[in-house]
Amino acid sequence: MTTDAPPLPSHQPPTTPLPPALGPVAAALEPVYRWAVRRRNRGFDRGERVWRAPVPVVSVGNLSVGGTGKTPMVMFLARELQAQGRRPVIAMRGYAKRAGERSDEEAEYLAALEGVRVLADPDRRGAIAACFGSGAKADCVLLDDGFQHRFVARDVDIVLLDATRDPFEGRCLPAGWLREPVESLRRAHAVVLTRTDRVTPERVRSILEKVRTIVGECPVVATTSHRWARVERHRPGERTERLEPADALRAARVHIVAGIGNPGAFAAQATAIGAFVASESRVPDHARYTRESVRAIVSEAQRHGAGAVLTTAKDWVKIAPLLREDASRGVDWLVPSVELEFHDGREDLLALVHGALDVPSP
Numbered sequence: 001m002t003t004d005a006p007p008l009p010s011h012q013p014p015t016t017p018l019p020p021a022l023g024p025v026a027a028a029l030e031p032v033y034r035w036a037v038r039r040r041n042r043g044f045d046r047g048e049r050v051w052r053a054p055v056p057v058v059s060v061g062n063l064s065v066g067g068t069g070k071t072p073m074v075m076f077l078a079r080e081l082q083a084q085g086r087r088p089v090i091a092m093r094g095y096a097k098r099a100g101e102r103s104d105e106e107a108e109y110l111a112a113l114e115g116v117r118v119l120a121d122p123d124r125r126g127a128i129a130a131c132f133g134s135g136a137k138a139d140c141v142l143l144d145d146g147f148q149h150r151f152v153a154r155d156v157d158i159v160l161l162d163a164t165r166d167p168f169e170g171r172c173l174p175a176g177w178l179r180e181p182v183e184s185l186r187r188a189h190a191v192v193l194t195r196t197d198r199v200t201p202e203r204v205r206s207i208l209e210k211v212r213t214i215v216g217e218c219p220v221v222a223t224t225s226h227r228w229a230r231v232e233r234h235r236p237g238e239r240t241e242r243l244e245p246a247d248a249l250r251a252a253r254v255h256i257v258a259g260i261g262n263p264g265a266f267a268a269q270a271t272a273i274g275a276f277v278a279s280e281s282r283v284p285d286h287a288r289y290t291r292e293s294v295r296a297i298v299s300e301a302q303r304h305g306a307g308a309v310l311t312t313a314k315d316w317v318k319i320a321p322l323l324r325e326d327a328s329r330g331v332d333w334l335v336p337s338v339e340l341e342f343h344d345g346r347e348d349l350l351a352l353v354h355g356a357l358d359v360p361s362p
Contacts, residue, residue, distance in 0.1 A: 017065070018174055030175040037172070037180045044150040051125050052153045054132050056140045056357045059154040061147025063167050063184065065177045066285070067261030068160040069194040069226060071105060071314070072340045074142050078113050080350060086357065087115075087137060091128050091152075092144035094120030095286050104259075104286060105144070107317040125151050140357050147187075148179055155356040158349070159188040161207065163199045164265060168210045183214060190220035190349055194340070195265055197225040198272075220352050222345025226269060228336040233308075234320070235332050246336065250274035254310040254334065255301030257319075259287030269336075270310055279304035287315065294322050298331050308332040 018026045044050060058077065062068040074090060081088045090113075094103040102110070106120040117138065121127035128141055143152060147159055161167055170176045185191060191211050196204050204223065211221060228246040235242070253276045258266040267277055281297050301309050309331055311319065316335045323333075342349075 016171075016175055017177065023175075026175040030172050033172050033174065034181060037184075041150075041180070041184070049151055050153050051129075051151060053128050053141055055138065056156075057143055057146075057152060057154040058140065058156045058158065058353055058356070059143040059146030059149075059152075060158045060160065061143075061145050061149075062160045062162075063147070063178055063180060063182065064162070064165065064170065065173070065179060065261070066162075066165070067265070068162040068165075069192075069224070069340065070145055070160060071108065072226065072338050073158065073160060073192065074144050075109070075112055076340050077142055077353065078109075078116050081140065081142075081353075081357075082115070084354065086139055088140050088142050089117045089119060089128075089131060089136065089138040090142045090144055091119045091121075091124045091146075093122050093124065093149075102317075104314045104318055108313050111317060112313070124149060128152065147184075156189050156353055157187055158190045158192060159185060160192050160194055161211070162262065162265070163193050163196045163204055163207060164268075165262070166203070166207055168207065182210075185211065185214045188215060188219055190222065190345075190352055191215060192222045192224060192345070192349070194224050195226055196223045196343060198265065198268060220345055220348045222349050223343045224340045225343065226265070227339050227341040228269060228273060229339045230337050232316075232335040232337065233332055234316075234323075234335070236329050241335075246273055249310070249334070249336075251276065252308060252334075253278050253306050254308050255297070255304060255306035255331075256280035257283060257297055257309055257311045257315055259283040259285055259315050260312055261285050266312060275310065278306045283315075287318075289315075289318050289322055291322050294319055298329075301331050306331070308334045310334045310336070313337070 016023065016026050060070050060073050062070060078088050090109055092105060094106055103120050106118050109118045119127040119131055143154060147157060167178060167182050170178045172178045172181060193207060208221060231244045231246055231248055232241040233244055249270065251274055256267055256277055260266060270277055279300060281300055297309060311333065313335055
């Protein structure tokens, strides 16, 4: 295996969204942010401004800014519900969506889930109401990134925690990456710990013990890992992709592009499978691409001797329309298909969801 690539920078995320020089300011503002969150939540707890959809709602969310695996979880639930004869609709904010365009996650859902309608609108309450007001033939809603979006009542609240980013060691915005304090887990009906294969068993046990001190024994607690089931290979000049097992990445020399909330986890997954990460292009979450930026990515991959660019499905739906044969000549594009692999709690979680959907909403 070739090992002459320059070392990549650390994937450890910064401890705060603000520059280090503003650390004292962030620390001073954190109590104000916590107070505002508590005040907001008290109003929702009383039912203020909360709207009940005409069908049951299952929310999938998290405590922190950044990726925890919400998209794979929503896809898992959508497929399981479809297998049981349900007709789910997905409601999401559609972050960074422009008029007349689809957001990246919206396009990803539509490409992966046949027969599932996706509503991408910051006004999720209005979008859901309009959908069912128009006679949509759906019988439940999957609320993507819904834990803090409490304007829509939910029958099941699923909260995802990333084992590689222990929320109990974090701080609230702007001093850290938590959207709300860990005590908010008391609202959850289920807590799912993701990426447990990326940390030690001792760390998993430690996080689960902390979760239990807050949620008690009632809610479902599950553990999962992200698994790359297969890889799509898109080759210059070919109109269709090739499906390959994830092991095809073993010993492959790749350049990484991952405009997601936790790009370090994506790179770590590639390394764990056996790929050699020669280089990467750092891009922000929900990155926008142009033909020029795609050409720059290809040039950077070629400069480091990478035979392929490894990217996420979320990025690929935006990159694919921009690709031209001359822009990607000599470089394949590899897109892993990510699935959640449950270690514990799968059946309990599904029983919770199905049980809630079997009870008509008031």
